[in-house]
Amino acid sequence: MRCAEHCEVVANRPVATNQFEIEIHCPTVALHAQPGQFVQMRVQSGYEPLFSRPFSVFRRFPERGNFSVVYLVRGAFTQMLASKKPGESVFVVGPLGNRFLVAQPANEVLHVLVAGGVGAPPLYLLAEELVQSGVPHQQVVVVNGARRQDLLICQEHFAELGVRLWTVTEDGSAGAKGKVTDVLKALHERGELSGNRCQIYTCGPTAMLEAVAKFAQKHDLPCQVSMETLMPCGMGVCLGCAVKVRTADGTDYKRACVDGPIFDAAEVVWG
Amino acid sequence: MSEVNLSVQLGPLRLQNPVLVASGTFGYGSEYADLVDLNRLGGIMVKGTTLHPRAGNPMPRMVETAAGCLNSIGLQNVGVEAFIREKLPFLRRYQCAVIVNIAGDSYEEFEQLAERLDGVEGVHALEMNISCPNQERGGIHFGVDPEATREVVSRVRKRTRLPLIVKLSPNVTDITVTAQAAVDGGADILSLVNTFVGTAIDARTRRFKLANITGGLSGPAIKPLALYMVWRVAQAVKVPIIGMGGIMNATDAVEFLLAGASAVAVGTANYVNPRASMEVLEGIEQYLREQGEKDVKHIVGTVRRCKPGNEF
Ligand SMILES: Cc1cc2nc3c(=O)[nH]c(=O)nc-3n(C[C@H](O)[C@H](O)[C@H](O)COP(=O)(O)O)c2cc1C
Ligand code: FES
Numbered sequence: 001m002r003c004a005e006h007c008e009v010v011a012n013r014p015v016a017t018n019q020f021e022i023e024i025h026c027p028t029v030a031l032h033a034q035p036g037q038f039v040q041m042r043v044q045s046g047y048e049p050l051f052s053r054p055f056s057v058f059r060r061f062p063e064r065g066n067f068s069v070v071y072l073v074r075g076a077f078t079q080m081l082a083s084k085k086p087g088e089s090v091f092v093v094g095p096l097g098n099r100f101l102v103a104q105p106a107n108e109v110l111h112v113l114v115a116g117g118v119g120a121p122p123l124y125l126l127a128e129e130l131v132q133s134g135v136p137h138q139q140v141v142v143v144n145g146a147r148r149q150d151l152l153i154c155q156e157h158f159a160e161l162g163v164r165l166w167t168v169t170e171d172g173s174a175g176a177k178g179k180v181t182d183v184l185k186a187l188h189e190r191g192e193l194s195g196n197r198c199q200i201y202t203c204g205p206t207a208m209l210e211a212v213a214k215f216a217q218k219h220d221l222p223c224q225v226s227m228e229t230l231m232p233c234g235m236g237v238c239l240g241c242a243v244k245v246r247t248a249d250g251t252d253y254k255r256a257c258v259d260g261p262i263f264d265a266a267e268v269v270w271g
Numbered sequence: 272m273s274e275v276n277l278s279v280q281l282g283p284l285r286l287q288n289p290v291l292v293a294s295g296t297f298g299y300g301s302e303y304a305d306l307v308d309l310n311r312l313g314g315i316m317v318k319g320t321t322l323h324p325r326a327g328n329p330m331p332r333m334v335e336t337a338a339g340c341l342n343s344i345g346l347q348n349v350g351v352e353a354f355i356r357e358k359l360p361f362l363r364r365y366q367c368a369v370i371v372n373i374a375g376d377s378y379e380e381f382e383q384l385a386e387r388l389d390g391v392e393g394v395h396a397l398e399m400n401i402s403c404p405n406q407e408r409g410g411i412h413f414g415v416d417p418e419a420t421r422e423v424v425s426r427v428r429k430r431t432r433l434p435l436i437v438k439l440s441p442n443v444t445d446i447t448v449t450a451q452a453a454v455d456g457g458a459d460i461l462s463l464v465n466t467f468v469g470t471a472i473d474a475r476t477r478r479f480k481l482a483n484i485t486g487g488l489s490g491p492a493i494k495p496l497a498l499y500m501v502w503r504v505a506q507a508v509k510v511p512i513i514g515m516g517g518i519m520n521a522t523d524a525v526e527f528l529l530a531g532a533s534a535v536a537v538g539t540a541n542y543v544n545p546r547a548s549m550e551v552l553e554g555i556e557q558y559l560r561e562q563g564e565k566d567v568k569h570i571v572g573t574v575r576r577c578k579p580g581n582e583f
Contacts, residue, residue: 002305002306003306004306004544004545004546042543042544046338047338047339047490047491047492047519048337048338049335050335050338050339050340050490050491050539050543051335051340051542051543052542052543091544093306093545229330230331230333230334230335232333232335232340232542233296233541233542234542235298235302235303235541235542235545236298236302237295237296237297237298237302237303237318237541237542238295238296238333238342238344238542239295239327239332239344239347240332240333240342240344242327242330242332242347243330244329244330251326252326253326253327253347258302
C-alpha cells in the first residue's frame, strides 16, 4: 500500500541544533512503512527545485495515523521544510523502496546498526522494531557517527531504546574520536563479530558505506547498505538512481528507489 | 452537466482521450498502476525499446537544472523480446493505447524492431525515437538529418501496418524540415518534442555534472520552445501532432492543443507528481466545460493573435 497525497503537518519540532523532526498525518505511511523505506516529499509550490526529495521514515505512530522524518537544515529544500507549520501541508508519495531484512534467528544474532549523520533515522526505526519484537537489548548495537557533534542525529532516541550505543565523531566533539569503522574494529577485536552470528546494517554517506562494506567483506560479515542517490521519480521509471551491481556475467544497474535502497553490500560495485 | 467528447482520432490511431504519458517517464505502466487508473489514460508510450537489452550510461545520469532536468540515461531498457514477454501482458489488461517507443542504431535495427512488433497483440502504435540525443551513433544521426529521417521512416513504414508516430528532435535549425521529411517517409503522426541537448557544470569542483557530459533537457524550462515548435509544425504539415515538452498541468496541456497538437503527452511531470496525467485529463475536461466546448477537437489549433495594445 502506498499513497500520493497532500498531507497535514502535525508538528515540526527541533530535536538538536539545526535538526528537526517533522510529524505528518498520513495513515498509509503510518501503517505500512517498514525500516529502511522512504517517502518522496514535496514542499515547493513552483519548479525550484523541480523534484521531490527522499526522506527515510524515522518513526511511525499508527494509532494517530502519523509518521515522522528527521532532517538537517542544509539547503533550500530543507529550509522550506523547516518553515512548514502545523496545519500546513506537504505532498507525500510513499512508502517506497525495500526494507532492511532482519537476520534470523533474530534473537541469536548480534544486530550491528552503523549510522552516519543523516543516515540514522531508518536505523532507529529498525532498532525500535528489533527491540519491540523481543530481541534482547544487548543484541542490538548501534554505532552512531558523524563529523561533529551537531551533525549527530537521533542520539537521544537511540539512548531511550536502551540498546548498546556507541557514539563517534571525527573531531571528538561527542563520544569517541574517530570513525565508525574504528568501533567496528574494536568490536571485532573483542570477538563480538562473527559471520554466522552477526548482521551489519548501515546507512549514511557513500564513502562511509563503502568503508563499512569493505570492513564487512574483509571479515566475511553479512552487511546490508542503504544507498543514497538522487531520486527524481522514486517510482522506478526514470532510471536516474542507478546503482552498479555485480551479476553472474559482469555488472548491471539496479534502481535505488525500487530494487533498493537496501542492497547486499557484497553485490554493490563501489567507486 | 453536458457531456464533453474527449476522444480523438489521430490518423489511423483512435484514443479515448488526448492525454498520453511520454516515453521514459512512465516505465511500462505497472510502476504507476496503484496510483493512476491506467484505464483512464489516452495512451502509454513505453520506455524506449531497443533490439537488445541495454545497460545504460554510467552515473551520474541525471541532474536538476532551473525548472528542469538533464538526463543521459543511455536508453537502459530490457530489449524488445523481454518487453513482449514480460511487460506487454500486463498492459493488455487495460483499455488505454499502448505505444511502443523504438530506438535503433541503424536502419536495420529500426526495421527489425518494426517487424518484430508488427501484429503483436496489445501493441497499438509505434513511436520512432529518431531524436534521442544520448546515443553517440544512434538517434542524433537520424533526427537532425532530413534525408536520414525520410529514409529510416520509409524503411520502417514498409515493415509495419501499425500506426506510425515519428518523434522529432528539437535539436535542429528548422524543425519543419525534418517534420516534412518524416511525413514524406510515411509518418501517420508526429510527436514533439524530445529533449534539448544541454550540459551542466559544477563550478566548485570544475567538473561536468553528468558522466556523459551532455544530457537531454526536459521539464517546464523547455515549454515555450516546445510550444513554438508544435505551432510551427502544425502550420507546416497535415498529419496530427502529439505535443509534449514541459507539460506540468492542464493549462500547459491546453496551450499545446491550442497551438495545434491533437493530443499531448505528460513527461517529467510524472516524476514530480505521479498523478499528474490524471490531473491534466480532469483539467482539460473542466476547461472545455468552462469554455462551452463540447469536443476537444474543436480547440485544436485555434490560437489567435494577441490583442494589440498595452493592456495586460
Ligand atoms: C529520464 C528521461 C528518460 C527519457 N527516455 C526517453 C526514451 O526512452 N525515449 C524517448 O523517445 N523519449 C524519452 N524521454 C523524452 C520524453 O519522452 C519527452 O519527450 C521529454 O522529456 C519532453 O517532455 P517533458 O518536458 O514533459 O518531460 C525521456 C525523458 C526523460 C526525462
Ligand atoms: S528515482 Fe527514478 S528510477 Fe529510481
